[in-house]
Every structure is written in C-alpha cells, then in structure tokens.
Amino acid sequence: MAFSYAKFLVLxxxxxxxxxxxxxxxxxxxxxxxxxxxFNYTDWALQHGPFYQNDKLVFKYDxxxxxxxxxxxxxxxxxxxxxxxxxxxxxxxxxxxQGSGDGFGFVLTNxxxxxxxxxxEEDGKNCKEGLMKFFAVPLPRRS
Ligand SMILES: *[C@@H]1O[C@H](CO)[C@@H](O)[C@H](O)[C@H]1NC(C)=O
Ligand SMILES: *[C@@H]1O[C@H](CO)[C@@H](O)[C@H](O)[C@H]1NC(C)=O
Numbered sequence: 001m002a003f004s005y006a007k008f009l010v011l012x013x014x015x016x017x018x019x020x021x022x023x024x025x026x027x028x029x030x031x032x033x034x035x036x037x038x039f040n041y042t043d044w045a046l047q048h049g050p051f052y053q054n055d056k057l058v059f060k061y062d063x064x065x066x067x068x069x070x071x072x073x074x075x076x077x078x079x080x081x082x083x084x085x086x087x088x089x090x091x092x093x094x095x096x097x098q099g100s101g102d103g104f105g106f107v108l109t110n111x112x113x114x115x116x117x118x119x120x121e122e123d124g125k126n127c128k129e130g131l132m133k134f135f136a137v138p139l140p141r142r143s
Contacts, residue, residue, distance in 0.1 A: 024054040028103070029134075034060040035071055035099060035119065037130035045134040053138045056107045057117075061099035070096040071126070073104060076116035082135060085127035087120045096121075108138035 027048065033039045051057070064070035073094040076082045081089065094104035108115065119132035126132045 024056065024107075025052070026056045026058060026105070027051070028058045028060060029117075030060075034103075035073070035132065036061065037069070037071075037119075037126055037132060040131045041117075041134035042131065045136060049136065050139050051108055051136045053108055053111050053141050055138065056105045057136070058103040058105045059094060059099050060103035063097045063100050070121045071099060071132070072096055072120045073099070073106070074118050074120040076118055076133075078116070079114070082116040082118065082133065085118060085124040085133065087118075087124060087127075090118070090120060092120070093117075108136060110138055111140045112137060 029035055030039055030041060030044055031048075033044075059073050061071040062068040072092065074087060074090040075093055076085075076087070077089045077091075080086070093106060098104045114135045114137045116135045117133060119126040119130065122130075
C-alpha cells in the first residue's frame with residue numbers, strides 16, 4: 001500500500017481539530033472590557049461563541065467602591081425574563097465582591113440548554129440600559 005503524505009496530513013489536521021474541540025476553553029466575558037456597564041455583551045457573545053460544554057466563562061469586575069459601582073452575575077430562568085430583565089426568579093451566581101481578583105468562573109456543564117446571564121444591579125438598569133446581558137447555548141463536545 002502506497003503511503004500518501006497528503007492523506008497523512010489530512011488525518012493529522014482532523015486529529016488536531018478534534019483535540020482542539022475536546023479541550024475546554026476559559027473565556028473572560030467581555031475580554032479586556034471585563035464585566036461593565038455599557039458594553040454590548042450580546043454582540044460580544046455572537047463574536048466569541050459558540051461555547052462548548054465544559055468551557056469556563058469568567059466574569060471580572062471590581063468590588064464596589066467610590067469609583068466602581070456594584071456588579072453581580074445572575075442566571076435568568078427563561079427567554080422572557082431575559083428580554084425584560086426581570087430578576088424575580090433569577091438565581092444569584094456571583095455577588096458584588098466575587099468578580100474581583102481572578103474573577104468568578106462558571107463552567108458550562110449542560111448541553112443545548114440556553115443560559116441567560118445578566119447583571120442584577122441598579123434595579124435592572126445595568127441589564128436593560130447597560131447591555132449587561134447575554135445568553136450562551138453550550139454545544140456538546142466532539143469526542
Ligand atoms: C448589541 O449588539 C447586538 C448584536 O450585534 C445588536 O443587535 C444590538 O442592536 C446591539 N445593541 C445596541 C444597543 O447597540
Ligand atoms: C459574597 O460571597 C462570598 C463567597 O460566598 C462571601 O464570602 C461574601 O461575604 C459575599 N459578599 C457579600 C457582600 O454578600
């Protein structure tokens with residue numbers, strides 16, 4: 001059987017891409033903008049997704065101080081509450097101090113089910129007007 005170098009390269013590339021997809025990523029939400037008022041996280045998520053199962057999203061924000069208004073991370077229960085920034089049934093993931101230092105890490109353990117993230121401060125203003133919300137639909141990993 002003739003050795004096909006081209007075929008070998010194709011197989012190698014396929015193996016490399018499978019390896020990349022099976023390796024969980026750590027992604028800082030907002031990149032160097034971190035988690036702040038006025039940055040479009042929906043746009044950010046569109047540009048930096050899709051996210052995969054076991055990827056870790058990291059939310060970074062300073063604890064409240066004179067120059068730094070409070071931020072939090074909530075999980076909203078469904079699309080309606082996400083659209084309306086309705087926090088009545090929301091689950092607190094990270095309080096005002098948990099985004100400091102290395103930030104708050106959240107591992108996407110589920111497949112397909114959308115996760116609706118939002119900042120719950122200022123009576124929903126950060127979510128509504130500050131654009132501090134996005135959703136992620138973790139895709140299963142190839143294995
Ligand atoms: C945020 O980004 C989304 C997706 O690109 C876009 O549809 C939306 O209009 C943007 N919102 C604002 C207020 O710019
Ligand atoms: C935030 O959560 C951390 C860890 O659970 C806790 O130690 C801290 O007291 C909380 N801070 C506030 C302001 O609730």
